[in-house]
Structure formats: C-alpha cells, structure tokens
Amino acid sequence: MEGGYDDRDGKIWMDGELVDWRGANVHVLTHALHYASSVFEGERCYNGRIFKDREHAERLHFSANCLDFEIPYSVDDLIAAKAQTLEANGLTDAYVRAFAWRGAGPDMGVASARNPVRTAIAVWKWGNYYGDAKTKGAKLDIAKWKRPSPETIPHQAKAAGLYMICTMSKHAAEAKGCSDAMMFDYRGYVAEATGANIFFVKDGEVHTPKPDCFLNGITRQTVVGMLRDKGITVHERHIMPEELEGFQQCWLTGTAAEVTPVGQIGDYNFEVGQLTLDIASDYEKLVRA
Numbered sequence: 001m002e003g004g005y006d007d008r009d010g011k012i013w014m015d016g017e018l019v020d021w022r023g024a025n026v027h028v029l030t031h032a033l034h035y036a037s038s039v040f041e042g043e044r045c046y047n048g049r050i051f052k053d054r055e056h057a058e059r060l061h062f063s064a065n066c067l068d069f070e071i072p073y074s075v076d077d078l079i080a081a082k083a084q085t086l087e088a089n090g091l092t093d094a095y096v097r098a099f100a101w102r103g104a105g106p107d108m109g110v111a112s113a114r115n116p117v118r119t120a121i122a123v124w125k126w127g128n129y130y131g132d133a134k135t136k137g138a139k140l141d142i143a144k145w146k147r148p149s150p151e152t153i154p155h156q157a158k159a160a161g162l163y164m165i166c167t168m169s170k171h172a173a174e175a176k177g178c179s180d181a182m183m184f185d186y187r188g189y190v191a192e193a194t195g196a197n198i199f200f201v202k203d204g205e206v207h208t209p210k211p212d213c214f215l216n217g218i219t220r221q222t223v224v225g226m227l228r229d230k231g232i233t234v235h236e237r238h239i240m241p242e243e244l245e246g247f248q249q250c251w252l253t254g255t256a257a258e259v260t261p262v263g264q265i266g267d268y269n270f271e272v273g274q275l276t277l278d279i280a281s282d283y284e285k286l287v288r289a
C-alpha cells in the first residue's frame, strides 16, 4: 500500500535532476512556506500524452512572472522534464504537478529577490477528483469566502496564495457531506468552485461566469470552444445568485475535475442532463485523441 505523499517509491524531478521520491525535501526556512511565493500546475497525461502540455508550461512561467520571479527552465525544458519524470516513474496515465517557488537563501523577510527559485515535477496516478460524483453529480456547498478583487491578488496566476480560502471552503463543504464549494466573487456574482470552473445550462444555452477575478482554466477554455464548435450558444457573463434557481444543468471543469456534473448547490438542484453527459464524453475523447 502507498504511504503519504512524502513516503512513496519513485522519482521526482527537482532543479534539473531526478531524485528519490522520499529525498525530494526542502529546508523549513523556504520562503514559499512562509509567504506563499509559489506557483504550480495541475496537468493530466492520457495514453502517454499530456493534454495541453505546452499551455501548462507557459502558464507556469506566466504565474511565476505574476509573482515577480523567473523560472530558470524554459518552456521546452519543462516539457522535456515532464516527459522524463513520467518515464522514470513508468506512467502513461497520470496527474502531473509542476511547480516553482522561492527557496531558502539570504532573505527571510517578505522580500526574497536574492533567494533561489526552485523547480520540481512530481507525477502520480490519480483517478476521479470527485470520486463517484463524476457519474452521479456532485453536491456543492456555498462557500462563505469570496473570490477577491483583481486589485488585491494576481487572480490569473495559479499561485499557492490564492488557495488558502479554497482549502478552508472545501474543508467546510466536506464537513457538511459535500464534494466541494461554489464561491461567489467580491461583488456577489457566481465565480467558480475551489479548484474548478463552473458552467450552467438553461433552455439549451450555456452560461458561465466571466473569468475577470478567477482563473480562466485551460479546461474551461477548451470546453467553451467545444460547445461553440457544436453550435451551442455560450454566454460568458456575470451571473447573479438568484439565477441559480432557473438553471437546469450544471457542471464543473478543470484538469483534475475534467467535466464533472453537479447535482446540487446549496438548496438548488440540477439534473445530470444530456448536454452535460455529451460534453463530459466529448472531453474524454478529446484528451485521449
């Protein structure tokens, strides 16, 4: 049986070389551990091919730049390193976590320009993020935390600091028997779940929040394209909480979530309808194509 995530067999790519899984450690005075100077990617490899490999490597660079640091490996270096890590672990179907952070160094205050930027890639087998909700429809809580204003945090980055309120919201949701929580934004509009974007269906048309204060997911962009290719109207717009009552279907998108139907958000119920099932199956085919 596999142990915790720090106690497994295998290799992790760290700063240019493969190291033993259990030896992939950092010092406790790592800047990122104290001030969240860390960015990451979540990716999935299907049949030996990472879906949107380059887009994820580019986003990792973009996120690091948002946090004022530069990853010392190019996009092509990262793509090669991800392939090397998958091969070293003998995996063709896996979750891929690439990440970069400010390490330990001369600075231990808020500023960290002199500390080295560290980079790592770990891969592991990961099934459905929401377990059997993938087929039955997930039950979502409504988070008390709000997605913050773009003036308060770099919302387009996939950065550790943005996840503090997501973890707290998801803990509260799980304590109520829910799979996840839907978050409103600082203005009160529907935003997203704690690690996935959200879509709604009403009378054959699709409505999804405009990503102006949260991550515009790679899966979200892919699914919007797939819907438009099918000739379905997609409205990317601000969605008011009272509109939830009128939506018939709902699903989440994300690299980990893939396309997961939602059956309930708070007191609102949704059917796992045909369009949801079609999009989930089209996405499944696309990532394995």
Ligand SMILES: Cc1ncc(COP(=O)(O)O)c(C=O)c1O
Pocket (backbone or CB within 6 Å): 042, 192, 193, 194, 195, 196, 197, 215, 216, 217, 218, 219, 220, 253, 254, 255, 256
């Ligand atoms: C907060 C948040 N929103 C949305 C997403 C979906 O992004 P993507 O489709 O790029 O995985 C994720 C997952 O990475 C996320 O963590």
